Amino acid sequence: MKIPIYPLLQVLQVKIRRVEQQEKIVLEKQQALEEEEKRLKEKEEARNKVLDHHTAKLLQLRNELDQQTTSEKVKQMKLYLKEVKIKLEVEEKKVKEQKEKVESAQKEVDTAKIELKRRRVDVDKIEIHKKGWQKEVNNEIRVYDEREEDEMGQIIFSKNHRKK
Numbered sequence: 001m002k003i004p005i006y007p008l009l010q011v012l013q014v015k016i017r018r019v020e021q022q023e024k025i026v027l028e029k030q031q032a033l034e035e036e037e038k039r040l041k042e043k044e045e046a047r048n049k050v051l052d053h054h055t056a057k058l059l060q061l062r063n064e065l066d067q068q069t070t071s072e073k074v075k076q077m078k079l080y081l082k083e084v085k086i087k088l089e090v091e092e093k094k095v096k097e098q099k100e101k102v103e104s105a106q107k108e109v110d111t112a113k114i115e116l117k118r119r120r121v122d123v124d125k126i127e128i129h130k131k132g133w134q135k136e137v138n139n140e141i142r143v144y145d146e147r148e149e150d151e152m153g154q155i156i157f158s159k160n161h162r163k164k
Contacts, residue, residue: 001140001141001144001145003137003141004137006130006133006134007133008126008129008130008133011126012123012126012127012130015119015122015123015126016123018119018122019116019119019120019123022112022115022116022119023116025112025115025116026109026112026113026116029105029108029109029112030109032105032108033102033105033106033108033109036098036101036102036105037102039098039101040095040098040099040101040102043091043094043095043098044095046091046094047088047091047092047094047095050084050087050088050091051088051091053084054081054084054085054088057077057080057081057084058081060077061074061077061078061081064077
């Protein structure tokens with residue numbers, strides 16, 4: 001008896017193809033996450049640079065106040081310090097927005113991984129079914145072959161019995 005083709009073979013192939021597509025999606029989402037994290041680091045570095053500048057100017061202002069310099073110079077330094085502080089707030093806002101983008105990208109990666117896991121489970125279920133189906137088919141073939149052998153044995157026996 002000839003071994004039949006697994007009836008759910010096309011379904012299994014489709015599920016396997018979907019798993020492969022989802023793996024590509026996960027990889028793309030992971031790369032997007034890495035890009036967003038890279039941008040976050042760049043924005044944090046820019047913010048830290050402005051923060052360092054702000055701190056340096058604040059120290060400079062304090063030193064000028066300790067030296068009792070003219071009020072015009074102090075006013076000018078305070079005005080400049082306000083501008084630096086505004087720039088620092090802008091940089092902080094950029095960092096915060098980038099952190100939100102990173103979190104969003106991380107959620108997309110997590111969602112894609114969950115979907116990949118679900119699709120792999122689907123493939124595993126069908127593969128388990130296929131193994132069970134193959135066992136059944138092998139048993140049926142074995143039974144069929146045994147019946148054939150029994151019939152052949154009976155025919156040979158009855159033929160030999162008639163000759164005697």
